[in-house]
Amino acid sequence: MTYKTLSQFKAIATAIALIVGATSVAHAQDVVIASSGGAWQEAQDKALWAPAAKALGITYAQDTFQNWAEARAQVESGKVTWDIIQISLADEPLAKAAGVLEQLDADVYDKADFVAGSSTDHFVANSNFATLIAWNKNTYGENGPQSAADFFDVVKFPGKRALWNQPGGMIEVAALALGTPRDKVYDFLSTEEGRTAAIAKLAELAPNVAVWWESGAQAAQLVKDGEVDMIITWGGRVQGAIADGANWAYTFNDAQLATDGYAVVKGAPNRDAAMAFLREMSKAEYQAHLPDYYATAPANLKAFAVANYSPEKLATMASAPENVAVEYPVDPNWTAQYGAWASEAYDGVRLGN
Numbered sequence: 001m002t003y004k005t006l007s008q009f010k011a012i013a014t015a016i017a018l019i020v021g022a023t024s025v026a027h028a029q030d031v032v033i034a035s036s037g038g039a040w041q042e043a044q045d046k047a048l049w050a051p052a053a054k055a056l057g058i059t060y061a062q063d064t065f066q067n068w069a070e071a072r073a074q075v076e077s078g079k080v081t082w083d084i085i086q087i088s089l090a091d092e093p094l095a096k097a098a099g100v101l102e103q104l105d106a107d108v109y110d111k112a113d114f115v116a117g118s119s120t121d122h123f124v125a126n127s128n129f130a131t132l133i134a135w136n137k138n139t140y141g142e143n144g145p146q147s148a149a150d151f152f153d154v155v156k157f158p159g160k161r162a163l164w165n166q167p168g169g170m171i172e173v174a175a176l177a178l179g180t181p182r183d184k185v186y187d188f189l190s191t192e193e194g195r196t197a198a199i200a201k202l203a204e205l206a207p208n209v210a211v212w213w214e215s216g217a218q219a220a221q222l223v224k225d226g227e228v229d230m231i232i233t234w235g236g237r238v239q240g241a242i243a244d245g246a247n248w249a250y251t252f253n254d255a256q257l258a259t260d261g262y263a264v265v266k267g268a269p270n271r272d273a274a275m276a277f278l279r280e281m282s283k284a285e286y287q288a289h290l291p292d293y294y295a296t297a298p299a300n301l302k303a304f305a306v307a308n309y310s311p312e313k314l315a316t317m318a319s320a321p322e323n324v325a326v327e328y329p330v331d332p333n334w335t336a337q338y339g340a341w342a343s344e345a346y347d348g349v350r351l352g353n
Contacts, residue, residue, distance in 0.1 A: 030059045031277045035086040037064035043293035052281035068095045071265050080267040083274035089259040092123040093336035102264040105275045109282045113300050118259045124282050125261040125299030130235040130318035131169035132255035137247045139229040148176035148254040159229030160210035167346035169256040174201040176254050182328035202349045239295035252323040258330045
């Protein structure tokens with residue numbers, strides 16, 4: 001556990017009995033929430049957790065983790081210490097099937113307030129982001145790769161590439177580079193022929209991949225240092241590097257629109273408080289402020305009206321209508337069905353070069 005923040009009690013205890021009573025109520029409502037650390041966790045804390053906890057008059061503690069499998073270990077050991085975890089929509093079916101997630105109370109969120117399919121009965125979205133193509137302007141100027149096909153075209157765009165060391169969004173971009181329409185990516189990859197062709201396309205590109213990045217922090221550093229000429233990574237990392245002075249550009253064209261959110265851990269010691277916390281922090285008035293602290297877009301669609309973002313700000317958001325029009329949404333059901341295959345096949349490409 002990294003640190004703990006206690007909310008202020010609204011009433012001042014005038015006797016020891018009242019103090020003890022107030023303390024016991026606060027501890028009964030404690031919630032432990034785990035996220036992925038760094039600037040993203042700080043943004044969630046400032047925009048969502050702290051104000052929501054203050055509104056509810058509850059306490060919360062924070063922890064960090066890198067994979068939902070860590071929550072699975074808690075559940076399987078019978079020693080659950082986390083109540084809420086940050087998780088991606090793509091991982092939700094896997095965690096649900098593994099028995100790691102509690103079903104959310106029906107009133108935690110209103111599905112009408114979120115992009116269709118972006119929240120489930122075990123998961124509520126907090127943000128939308130893009131896995132996108134970015135390029136070094138010192139190499140290509142403003143005329144860098146504008147599509148998946150461009151990224152894979154080593155003749156038109158010679159240079160060092162960087163891809164994630166995990167398959168998410170990487171196999172899909174290979175399908176796009178083969179000419180698959182964005183709305184047919186997962187149909188294509190649901191066929192054996194499509195999967196084989198996508199892996200072959202990646203294998204063809206692999207000799208030009210200088211770095212298989214392992215973390216968002218590493219990807220951002222590659223951009224800042226200009227170690228590669230183009231990269232496919234999370235938009236927030238690229239935007240953050242550009243804000244810090246990196247001479248790079250990016251496109252939402254052919255980007256994967258993905259969703260992060262929260263789930264309650266099965267057997268959470270403070271289940272009811274966790275549900276209340278999720279219910280509060282999922283409101284538009286909190287999510288509207290996430291982009292104030294991190295380059296992301298709120299998942300609650302009402303947040304756009306609450307914040308009234310400028311056109312310039314909207315242009316940087318993955319879920320802005322004009323950007324959604326040229327992206328494809330991640331399909332968590334495909335990941336659930338073919339995730340094991342994807343990991344094995346992708347590792348074969350990476351480790352073979």
